[in-house]
Amino acid sequence: MLRKLRLKFVALSMSLVTVVLAVVVCAAVVSARDNLERISKDVLRRVMREEFVPNWDKRPVSLPYFTVNVFNGTIYPTGGTYDALQDAEALTDIVSACLEQSGNEGQLSGYGLRYLRKDNGFYVRIAFVDMSMEVETLRKLVRSQFAIALLALIPLLGVSVALSHWAVSPVEKAWRQQRQFLSDASHELKTPLTVILSNAELLDASELPERPRRWADNIRAEAGRMKTLVEEMLTLARADNAAPSAAYGEVSLSDTALDCALSFEPVAFEAGKPLRYEIAPDVTVSGDAEKLRRLVSVFLDNALKYGADGGTVSMTLEKSERQAKLTVSNPGEPIPPETLSHLFERFYRGDASRGESSGFGLGLSIAAAIAREHKGVVRAESDEHATRFTALLPLSRPNAKRAALSEHPKETGM
Numbered sequence: 001m002l003r004k005l006r007l008k009f010v011a012l013s014m015s016l017v018t019v020v021l022a023v024v025v026c027a028a029v030v031s032a033r034d035n036l037e038r039i040s041k042d043v044l045r046r047v048m049r050e051e052f053v054p055n056w057d058k059r060p061v062s063l064p065y066f067t068v069n070v071f072n073g074t075i076y077p078t079g080g081t082y083d084a085l086q087d088a089e090a091l092t093d094i095v096s097a098c099l100e101q102s103g104n105e106g107q108l109s110g111y112g113l114r115y116l117r118k119d120n121g122f123y124v125r126i127a128f129v130d131m132s133m134e135v136e137t138l139r140k141l142v143r144s145q146f147a148i149a150l151l152a153l154i155p156l157l158g159v160s161v162a163l164s165h166w167a168v169s170p171v172e173k174a175w176r177q178q179r180q181f182l183s184d185a186s187h188e189l190k191t192p193l194t195v196i197l198s199n200a201e202l203l204d205a206s207e208l209p210e211r212p213r214r215w216a217d218n219i220r221a222e223a224g225r226m227k228t229l230v231e232e233m234l235t236l237a238r239a240d241n242a243a244p245s246a247a248y249g250e251v252s253l254s255d256t257a258l259d260c261a262l263s264f265e266p267v268a269f270e271a272g273k274p275l276r277y278e279i280a281p282d283v284t285v286s287g288d289a290e291k292l293r294r295l296v297s298v299f300l301d302n303a304l305k306y307g308a309d310g311g312t313v314s315m316t317l318e319k320s321e322r323q324a325k326l327t328v329s330n331p332g333e334p335i336p337p338e339t340l341s342h343l344f345e346r347f348y349r350g351d352a353s354r355g356e357s358s359g360f361g362l363g364l365s366i367a368a369a370i371a372r373e374h375k376g377v378v379r380a381e382s383d384e385h386a387t388r389f390t391a392l393l394p395l396s397r398p399n400a401k402r403a404a405l406s407e408h409p410k411e412t413g414m
Contacts, residue, residue, distance in 0.1 A: 005171065009164040010157070017156050021149045032141050036134045039063070044105070044116035047080070048127045064130040068095060071123040082130060098126055107131065189230045196223045229362070250396055251292055253283045253324050257317045260296040264304065273307050273330075275300075277315040283324045286396040287374040296326065298367040299389050303330035306387075319395065323376075326391045335382035343380050344368040367391070 043063050066080025068091070075095050094111050101108075104117045108128075112135070116127045200220035261277040268275035285292070296315075303313045307330030318325045335343070342348045346365040364378075367389075371378045376393035 006161075006164040006168050009167055010160045013160040013163065014153070014157060017160070018153065021152065025145045025149050028145055029138070029142055033138055036137060040114050040129050040131065040134055041105070041116070043129050044114065044127045047129075048116055048118060048125065063133060065128060067125065067127045069123050069125050070095060070099070078125075080128075082128070094128070095126065098128075099124070189226075193223055193227045193230060197227065248286060248288055251285055251287050251289045253285050253292060253326070253393070254279050254281055254317060256289060256293050257296050257315065257326065260293060260300060261315060264297075264300045268304055268313060271304055272310055273304055274312045275304075275315070276312055277317075279315075279317040280319045283317055283319045284396045285324055285374065285393050287393070291370045291373065292393075295367045295370045295391060296328075298363045299326070299328035299391070302363060302389065303328050303387075306330065306332065308332040322395060324393045324395055326393070327388055329386040329388040331386050334384050335380070335387055340380050340382055344378060364389075 040063060043065055047065050047067055064080075064082045066082040067078045069076045069078055075092060077091070094108065094113065097108055097111070098115050098117060101115075101117075104119075105115065107114050112131050113128045114131050115129075118125050197220060200216050200223060257277070257279050261275060261279070265275055300313070300315065303315075307313050311331035313328070313330045315326070315328045318327075344364050344367075346362060348365075364380075368378045371391050371393065374393050376391060378389065378391045381388045381390070
């Protein structure tokens with residue numbers, strides 16, 4: 001959880017920084033574009049006035065330009081510094097394209113020119129200025145600005161990561177203390193609960209009147225429920241601490257799933273919900289055999305407890321190139337999406353989807369914690385046909401290699 005919190009902090013801060021940098025870069029580019037456009041238009045206005053004000057300005061013109069007069073459909077070049085005017089046909093095309101435009105000023109993008117047109121009654125005077133320098137300057141500016149922004153993001157990312165550790169450290173401390181308290185409290189509660197259960201058993205074995213015997217039965221039943229809750233809380237606390245288990249090794253998930261299915265068959269028979277299973281052979285994962293058995297048992301217990309009466313509960317174990325896929329499904333009313341997203345939360349029990357009042361809402365949380373501990377994921381799906389709980393676990397390396405070879409066999413020749 002803390003890792004996700006840090007990632008969210010970094011993502012949010014970098015998003016804000018990226019937006020600010022994007023605004024700055026865009027503002028700089030727009031400002032540069034406006035300045036270049038203003039210079040280009042100043043050149044057009046200046047050369048347009050040279051015909052009426054001789055020697056109006058002796059400063060050299062900074063951009064290539066040329067001017068023409070159009071009289072009775074005939075084009076007369078009147079000056080300029082543009083080199084590409086030797087082709088009369090090209091000049092005619094440029095002027096024709098300009099005369100087709102509705103505005104007196106604008107751009108001819110196909111020719112890379114900006115124009116200013118003025119109708120003098122007997123003839124039309126048009127000034128053109130080359131935009132290639134303007135476009136190239138703007139392109140270089142955009143590249144340089146984005147390069148600077150990208151380079152700036154690298155140290156800002158490092159600062160953001162450092163700040164995320166600083167910002168999350170109080171939460172991390174409180175979370176660590178909470179997990180330690182939960183673990184210690186669960187561990188300390190086991191001893192008095194064991195004593196209570198032992199005394200309740202002794203009371204039940206003694207010859208008591210009927211009413212005190214019922215009290216003893218109630219004590220034993222509620223103490224048993226509390227012991228189950230404490231054990232589940234302790235399991236979650238140990239999973240949160242994420243301490244590496246010494247029992248990790250090669251585990252045959254096929255054998256584990258088959259053993260669980262065989263042990264749940266009598267339960268399914270008593271509940272009137274037939275259990276059907278299809279288990280692929282030789283599915284091996286790396287992990288703790290007892291915890292994986294607990295994961296499978298949680299899925300089966302949940303399906304038998306909340307499946308529709310008389311419906312068939314099915315369990316499948318499949319093997320892909322890199323993953324083992326365990327799926328347990330049961331028929332029943334579809335679970336709403338807003339409830340489905342909370343099923344793996346601790347102590348969550350949706351009335352519509354989970355039905356009964358038994359249990360503490362920790363079973364699926366424990367299954368999710370076991371899957372995470374084994375570098376896997378769990379997910380839930382529900383539709384009008386069935387509700388499915390799936391666990392995806394990585395195969396052990398030798399097993400993954402065998403699966404890859406079986407799916408992609410090598411071709412051999414003599």
